[in-house]
Amino acid sequence: MGGKVITITSGxxxxxxxxxxxxxxxxxxxxxxxVVMIDADIGLRNLDIVMGLExxxxxxxxxxVEGRCKARQAMIKHKTFxxxxxxxxxxxxxxxAVSPADMIQLTDGLRTEFDFIIxxxxxxxxxxxxxxxxxxxxxxxxxxxxxxxxxDADRVIGLLEAENKGPGQLILNRVKQDMIRRGEMLSPEDVxxxxxxxxxxxxxxxxxxxxxxxxxxxxxxxxxSLAGLAFRNIARRLLGEEVPFIQLSESKGLFKRIARLFxxxxx
Amino acid sequence: MPNLFxxxxxxSSPPANKSSGSTAKERLxxxxxxxxxxxxxxxxxxxxxxxxEVISKYVSIDDEHVDIALQQRDxxxxxxxxxxxxxxxxxxxxxxxxxxxxxxx
Numbered sequence: 001m002g003g004k005v006i007t008i009t010s011g012x013x014x015x016x017x018x019x020x021x022x023x024x025x026x027x028x029x030x031x032x033x034x035v036v037m038i039d040a041d042i043g044l045r046n047l048d049i050v051m052g053l054e055x056x057x058x059x060x061x062x063x064x065v066e067g068r069c070k071a072r073q074a075m076i077k078h079k080t081f082x083x084x085x086x087x088x089x090x091x092x093x094x095x096x097a098v099s100p101a102d103m104i105q106l107t108d109g110l111r112t113e114f115d116f117i118i119x120x121x122x123x124x125x126x127x128x129x130x131x132x133x134x135x136x137x138x139x140x141x142x143x144x145x146x147x148x149x150x151x152d153a154d155r156v157i158g159l160l161e162a163e164n165k166g167p168g169q170l171i172l173n174r175v176k177q178d179m180i181r182r183g184e185m186l187s188p189e190d191v192x193x194x195x196x197x198x199x200x201x202x203x204x205x206x207x208x209x210x211x212x213x214x215x216x217x218x219x220x221x222x223x224x225s226l227a228g229l230a231f232r233n234i235a236r237r238l239l240g241e242e243v244p245f246i247q248l249s250e251s252k253g254l255f256k257r258i259a260r261l262f263x264x265x266x267x
Numbered sequence: 268m269p270n271l272f273x274x275x276x277x278x279s280s281p282p283a284n285k286s287s288g289s290t291a292k293e294r295l296x297x298x299x300x301x302x303x304x305x306x307x308x309x310x311x312x313x314x315x316x317x318x319x320e321v322i323s324k325y326v327s328i329d330d331e332h333v334d335i336a337l338q339q340r341d342x343x344x345x346x347x348x349x350x351x352x353x354x355x356x357x358x359x360x361x362x363x364x365x366x367x368x369x370x371x372x
């Protein structure tokens with residue numbers, strides 16, 4: 001069967017799907033995996049700009065699906081990682097331009113060449129979501145420790161279970177340990193209690209994430225970023241490695257954080 | 268009322284001295300159960316009433332200690348019901364099999 005198709009979805013918009021996709025893609029490439037990312041958010045193309053590849057687009061996903069070009073021709077090669085590619089979304093079409101069957105056909109063709117095919121799902125639970133999960137072997141659900149995001153994640157998990165794609169694994173993004181300590185934010189334990197699915201990543205809120213997106217260099221390439229470390233850990237877990245979660249609980253200051261970063265044994 | 272110390276150190280004290288994090292969890296627990304079952308709270312209440320009505324046709328129920336609630340086990344929903352009968356239930360008290368057999372002898 002070859003490569004694995006992993007879809008990143010959330011239900012709610014704005015929880016960090018695209019940032020997560022970009023970072024997991026880069027982190028896997030850094031671990032010498034052959035990776036192609038597909039932006040399935042047709043009409044709201046974004047993965048290209050977060051990856052810093054927005055100026056190289058010639059063809060897009062809809063061009064591939066409608067036979068105007070070969071998948072190869074639509075793939076944009078990453079600047080740093082020669083085995084990391086992006087198939088961008090079409091910007092001027094809508095979700096109905098692609099069908100779940102198209103996605104299965106496309107990814108089946110890519111499985112022979114790549115270790116990972118990572119699909120960035122649009123928000124919502126309609127056609128775009130169904131396109132994005134149709135071919136998935138594994139689904140990662142991104143959520144924030146916040147009532148609306150958790151509720152939407154639960155809805156998505158329910159839909160995945162109904163389609164025998166579930167329950168998926170959870171990435172809890174934008175975790176603020178100081179707020180959890182004050183009892184003002186749902187903790188990772190609270191969220192896994194509620195959603196009853198396996199956690200594959202806890203990503204702390206981190207001020208290095210936005211500057212990274214600003215410059216189109218995913219934060220996981222920043223070795224000093226705690227969020228970057230969390231994304232690298234997710235990539236290692238996807239490769240089957242047992243990696244303990246970053247201990248945010250006793251996080252008291254920059255010095256300790258840095259000490260932990262070095263103790264983490266990152267490559 | 269939050270005192271100055273609490274305000275300075277950013278500790279909020281909402282009513283009942285409960286943190287908003289645990290409020291969030293409780294509210295989500297409730298709403299997720301109903302989302303998953305696709306049954307709104309009023310409908311669930313109607314179902315509970317009907318269940319009790321049916322049982323009441325046969326035995327007297329100790330209404331005060333009835334507990335029917337939806338629970339979650341992993342991602343599955345279960346209806347757990349604890350419906351105690353009243354001790355004065357005629358059927359149970361009157362037809363004591365032991366006494367009957369005593370009479371027979």
